[in-house]
Amino acid sequence: MKLSRINPRTALAFMHDVVAAIAAWALAYLFRFNLELPSEHLYGMLRTLIWVVPVQALIFRQFGLYRGIWRYASLPDIQRIVFAVGTGSLVVAVTLFMFRVSVVVPRSVLLLDPILLVMFMGGSRLAYRGWKENRLYGLLSLQGEPVLVVGAGDAASNLVKELARSRQWRVVGLLDDDVKKHERLIQGVRILGRIDQLPEFAHELNVSNVILAMPSANHAARRRVVDLCGEAGVKPLTVPAFDDLMSGKVTVSEIRNVELDDLLGREPVQLDDAGMHKLLTDRVVMVTGAGGSIGAELCRQISRFKPSVLLLFEQSEFAMYAIEQEFHEHVPGLTVRCLIGDVKDVFRVRQVMSEWKPAVVFHAAAYKHVPLMENANAWEAVRNNVFGTYVVASAAREAGVDEFVLISTDKAVNPTNVMGATKRLAEMVCQSVQADTCTRFVMVRFGNVLGSTGSVIPKFREQIARGGPVTVTHPEITRYFMSIPEAAQLVMQAGLMGKGGEIMVLDMGEPVKITDLARDMIRLSGYSEDDIKIEFTGLRPGEKLYEELLADDEHTLPTPHPKLRIARARLVEGKWLEQMLGWVNTDQARTEHEVKAQLRAWVPEYQPAS
Secondary structure (H helix, E strand, C coil): CCCCCCCHHHHHHHHHHHHHHHHHHHHHHHHHCCCCCCHHHHHHHHHHHHHHHHHHHHHHHHCCCCCCCHHHCCHHHHHHHHHHHHHHHHHHHHHHHHCCCCCCCCHHHHHHHHHHHHHHHHHHHHHHHHHHHHHHHCCHHHCCEEEEEECCCHHHHHHHHHHCCCCCEEEEEEECCCHHHCCCEECCEEEEECHHHHHHHHHHHCCCEEEECCCCCCHHHHHHHHHHHHHHCCEEEECCCHHHHHHCCCCCCCCEECCHHHHCCCCCCCCCHHHHHHHHCCCEEEEECCCCHHHHHHHHHHHCCCCCEEEEEECCHHHHHHHHHHHHHHCCCCCEEEEECCCCCHHHHHHHHHHHCCCEEEECCCCCCHHHHHCCCHHHHHHHHHHHHHHHHHHHHHHCCCEEEEECCHHHCCCCCHHHHHHHHHHHHHHHHCCCCCCEEEEEECCEEECCCCCHHHHHHHHHHCCCCEEECCCCCEECEEEHHHHHHHHHHHHHHCCCCCEEEECCCCCEEHHHHHHHHHHHCCCCCCCCCEEECCCCCCCCCCCCCCCCCCEEEECCCCCEEEEECCCCCHHHHHHHHHHHCCCCCCCHHHHHHHHHHHCCCCCCCC
């Protein structure tokens, strides 16, 4: 049998521990006799060494003490040493007794030896690591940009330790509201004082960045730190969220900018996982508008529940390519079918439904941009949002789809624009086709989502990157906001809970002033309003100051989920649908005046903005 070559470092470590075992045994005898070892016990010490050292060396090998690297010695390595030495001491005592070694070993020697041996073996490893780290990173501590860390818990400790190896950052202090920690050290860095003293210490230590190292902190705590950073004129950064750290997706050193999601007080969504598995797992699920912001996130969330096939239906070739590449890279085991098509194309939609027989359909395809749809594109908004919804809904009913979920909007409530009125008509379409069918049609109504295509967030970001100004239509304009993942999760939950014909309203929390949103984004980008100005441009066509989630003649009913309620809308007459189809399904384009006049006739609550 060919012998593997012995690693010289492993052999050196082994020899070190053998010498440590000899030294510990000898010192145990010396300490026992106050450094004056009688000759008879000197003989006993030497006689027993020929038993002690081989036994301990064998046990050290068995406990795997030479698999680790001294440069990275840590608590688990010390624990292994303690267990190995403890076991070795017991085996030594038993061996000396069983083989009747004709020497009396003092009991205190048997107690002192393992203590000394752990100190020698563990201390050497830790000393070596300290020497290497000081040699590698000691000079780095004098380099890098000075930074303050907010928080003095486990995340802060890990962060300081990892940043000690960074050429980019140099931690000069920590801040925490626990006064018992003040003036103490974490990884050699002092806890300076309270969090509200951030501006004072930022100025004193000349820092330009502050890292929030409290991954489980609530939104109010994060906002407080961001506000203090704004007061101090420094840029706020943060470590990843607690859930991401626990899942192992990221590490604490992956510092990122504080985002709007961190400041808006939205609690995580609690999904009915068992119900979701029943709705989606091992079933064919279809998403229209799969390349859009909401449609793409719905696909990501659905993929977690392992459908048998996920059908992506999208008109834009580029958007379809992007989502197809994402799923190919990140969810390779999922069966995904990318289907190019227009929701207004009756034959294509019917072909897809009849061939794949989806059990659940999420209809997210729509034109949603208010100003674009208001004038020159009003007819296309009706065709896509209303007729397209009818085409997909009727095909789903014919194909025996179990659950059909329409993505609606808060702009469908007392609409003042074409987009909102067409989405209200889309809801009415689903209410109308609900009769005499086993398919459950559920409409889900919610407000704006952070970072979606066409939203103010990407626009503000671009304006800030150009140096401003940031444009807001009106000082008092407010909107409801939630994150894209939260919206997608609640849409799925609503689809699970719907019995058919309901309009589900998402809890959007408190409305947010767009002006405050702009100020937050300017501050999070490291600027002040002196650097980036805010300009007011006036309300755009069809835009109103505030959005509503319920119309005046509607009321809501609670559901088992705290973030979902049921809106009871006015009843829809059956004749309306036939009239609508006859008016929409034509080869002749309608004028803007005709479109708005017909919308007012079908949606009495529609009042076009002047």
